[in-house]
Amino acid sequence: MKQKPKKSTENSIKEIRPKTRRLFSSEEKLAILMEAKREEYSIVALCLKHRISEATLNKWNKDFINANKYKIF
Numbered sequence: 391m392k393q394k395p396k397k398s399t400e401n402s403i404k405e406i407r408p409k410t411r412r413l414f415s416s417e418e419k420l421a422i423l424m425e426a427k428r429e430e431y432s433i434v435a436l437c438l439k440h441r442i443s444e445a446t447l448n449k450w451n452k453d454f455i456n457a458n459k460y461k462i463f
Contacts, residue, residue, distance in 0.1 A: 412441075422447070422450070423447075423450060423451055423454055426451070
């Protein structure tokens with residue numbers, strides 16, 4: 391009788407762990423950035439509320455500023 395090949399620990403963890411990466415639309419990103427600009431919540435509280443990191447929020451803000459920098463009205 392053949393034995394099943396042993397799975398590595400890393401592969402087992404990948405199968406068990408749910409996929410954690412979420413995708414946000416441009417509209418969702420903009421809504422979160424606008425919420426940050428209103429300053430109703432601290433940045434930390436806002437990030438916890440939307441389950442994103444501060445680095446992600448800062449990257450979205452930088453991308454938004456760079457996108458508008460080159461836009462001609």
